[in-house]
Amino acid sequence: MAAYSAYVAVPTLPRLFLSKSAPLVDVGDRLRSHFKREDDTVIASLQPLLLASKTSLERSPSTSSFTNNFVPMTPLYDFLQSQVEGETEVVKTSRKPHHLTYRVEDFIQQAAYAHFLETGTLIPLKKLPKGVSDEEYLGGIMAFCNYDIQRYVVGRAIERDTSSVEICKGLVGEMFEKFSEFDFRNGPIRRKFDGIKYAVRKCENVLYELAVTERTKVEEAVEPAAKKQKSDPEAAASGDASFLDMSELAAIKTRYEGYDATRELVIKKCREIQKAAKNSIFAMHRGDLKKAKSLIETCETVGNEILVTIKDEPTLRQGSFSNSLEEYAEALLFWTWLDNGTVMTFDDFKKIEINEEEYLGGICDLSGEVGRVAVVYGTKRDQEGVQKCLDTNLSILIGLEGLYLPGKLSKKMDPLKQSVQKLETVLYELSLIQSKGGGFVNMSSAEAPKEEE
Structure with a gap:
């Protein structure tokens, strides 16, 4: 067979379709x-941190602390700040890839939950890394309101803890009232805002159902000090009972309106x-x-x-x-x-x-x-x-x-x-x-x- 092949000429096959004058397209x-998806490695490093914090919140929410459990997460903090190196103090909109922005919103959602358990209030933007944008902040706290608050309300209702449910109602009520002043354009933020009214309704329904059934108050000692202050009528009368940082949200609203005006132009x-x-x-x-x-x-x-x-x-x-x-x-x-x-x-x-x-x-x-x-x-x-x-x-x-x-x-x-x-x-x-x-x-x-x- 080898000897035979020595006498057989191997044909040179012609090129298919492309002619010699075809233009070269080289990206x-x-x-x-x-x-290249180089940022996938960053996301892979963030996932264990987010999973660990979520596990902590689910297994032992009473011991979770924003100060102790979230601030030390330096890899995430360092990364966020590196994203806006050389930027101004305020980052209005996200400049990160979408799949990374979603992870940042997940972090804010969990941080908001931990901060709420610790203080009974909404986490302010100034307590988050400088690299967090207005849009990521709004998306994260709205997700916290639409998911974590509603689950927390049901959990406290099982324990007949009316005061905690009232705190949740006050928080989501203020969020809905304040965010109603924003002109959110169609998009993910708008859809999350629409979900806040269902969180308000959930709190109202649970409070009504607790009111019409026999209930037992939870011992005062189990309530965090910050939460007791929020439910104290005297504190409410003094004007210090807001669950939100109104001045910060007003500044975000002003930036949002300026951004939208430029966007329309x-x-x-x-x-x-x-x-x-x-x-x-x-x-x-x-x-x-x-x-x-x-x-x-x-x-x-x-x-x-x-x-x-x-x-x-x-x-x-x-x-x-x-x-x-x-x-x-x-x-x-x-x-x-x-x-x-x-x-x-x-x-x-x-x-x-x-x-x-x-x-x-x-x-x-x-x-x-x-x-x-x-x-x-x-x-x-x-x-x-x-x-x-x-x-x-x-x-x-x-x-x-x-x-x-x-x-x-x-x-x-x-x-x-x-x-x-x-x-x-x-x-x-x-x-x-x-x-x-x-x-x-x-x-x-x-x-x-x-x-x-």
Whole structure:
């Protein structure tokens, strides 16, 4: 067999689909390292701390203490403060990855419970690490109100401890009254706020049921001193009976309103970018590259204005502004591809600062526009033009494979794969037409979209 194989020439197989002129799409080491889940190791180190504190609260709530059990958790404190190194004293919105923000809210929820058991009041923001944002604080204390308080009320009701239930009712009642003054936009915070009224109703129902049944008061000695002060009528009359730090919550409300005003302004300006970017793409499909370039420059002007506006509120980049920059990236990528057949790299974006997610989102959307151009070529039986489009989309697919793409970016991979398969099918059908004598018409050089005079 070996002797026979020596006389058999091993064929060199041709490359499949990609031509020699296919553009190179390389996301580079910078983008590859950006999408590594390096913060997973941080979350893994936080989980045992959160689990230990939760176990302590569940097994022996009477001995749990915010001061003794939570403040010494220095790894979490140190990490939170490192997240805002160089920031101002107040952090309005979370600048951490979402899955890490959820863990911070879990910590605040447990810390609020421990602080309540120790003092009978709501934990103030100033007792938490500096790295905790307003939104994380609100989310954590609302979760404490909606879950821990309601469970605590039922537990104390089993022991016929009416005074503790009254304290809980006073706390959640004040929270609901104060937070009703906030203008929460739709989102997780709003949904958690809606749950507070059910906590108020739970406390009222339990107190009513205890009132209409025979009850026995728990001995005064088992009540924490702070709780007895809260239930003391004289303390309530003196005006020192608030369960919340009203001045701190008023400051959070003021910051929240200022943030929302800036957010509305940014959203309004983002529409200008999106409209200009979409009209630019429409102009390119019509062959009007001059108008398309002018609209792209409009995107850059408005985008840089917004960047100045959100300099002190970087989290406003998320959402509408980031989506509009993704549209801009798609338009500029498409214009460059039509102009010289190349795909811009991340470092080629000089006129306006975009981030890694916006660039990759624009590249994925570029494949859709390239696919539409391929359909035009296909209807004219222009095999060379279709091959050019397939080269681009397949190069994009190869360049992105192996990346961990979070959220909506991962959902864009399936349309990209489908576009590649569709163009491969179009090339196959064109080959069938040629085999039947239909022939090809090379329109790629003569009738490709070009700039109008």
